[in-house]
Amino acid sequence: MMRRAQVEQRDGELVPLRHGGSIVVRAIRPDDGPLLLDGFDRLSSESRHFRFLGGKSALTSKDVRYLTGVDHRDHEAIVALDLAGRGVGVARYVRDENNPRVAEVAIVVIDEWQRRGVGRQLLARLAHRAADEGVRCFSGVMADDNVGVVALVRSAGSRIAVTGIDAGTVRFVMPVSSLLSDLPHADDLVASPCFA
Numbered sequence: 001m002m003r004r005a006q007v008e009q010r011d012g013e014l015v016p017l018r019h020g021g022s023i024v025v026r027a028i029r030p031d032d033g034p035l036l037l038d039g040f041d042r043l044s045s046e047s048r049h050f051r052f053l054g055g056k057s058a059l060t061s062k063d064v065r066y067l068t069g070v071d072h073r074d075h076e077a078i079v080a081l082d083l084a085g086r087g088v089g090v091a092r093y094v095r096d097e098n099n100p101r102v103a104e105v106a107i108v109v110i111d112e113w114q115r116r117g118v119g120r121q122l123l124a125r126l127a128h129r130a131a132d133e134g135v136r137c138f139s140g141v142m143a144d145d146n147v148g149v150v151a152l153v154r155s156a157g158s159r160i161a162v163t164g165i166d167a168g169t170v171r172f173v174m175p176v177s178s179l180l181s182d183l184p185h186a187d188d189l190v191a192s193p194c195f196a
Contacts, residue, residue: 012081018117023088025125028077032087033064035079039087044111050146051108053169067092076129080109080118088113091122093130093138102173103130105138107152119152127179139163139173 012026040048040059048056059067070077070092077092088110093103105126109118130138142149144165153160158178164171 024081028079030068032068035087042110078125089118091126101136103135105140127176130176141169144170
């Protein structure tokens, strides 16, 4: 008989959403290329623009290898699936080579699943993974008109600081600790260098 932890590790965690329905959340796997390609094809041009900050019309095989070939330490990715097994979102971080306490974060959710809590669930789990690996701050670049990211960060209870503005983009940083739901774990990270 398989224990629950083994099932969750293999198949993912069943997560109820705030507006009804459920998703399955798990770490990305090397064989998830078709899942990513299908999800990319289902993104609107606006969602593609917000995620990739440009006119990316397709994922190359090199892109897919990079996006699925994570080491789960310096590069982590968490996927959300609907109950039929189709991808509905991905959150990832990539650690900064020059500052191992900082990682660039990116999240994308399929349009029909946006504003249902998928991004928040992914971000929370990604923050826990990052904290476990010693990441203290998430950094990122977003389109200056991407109100969805700002709403997501606010709904998660995090603070965000703008660190630069350039040609339609905004660079930001936020403490990982402010995204953690379990306060004892968050207390370990109070001395965040994000706003120093």
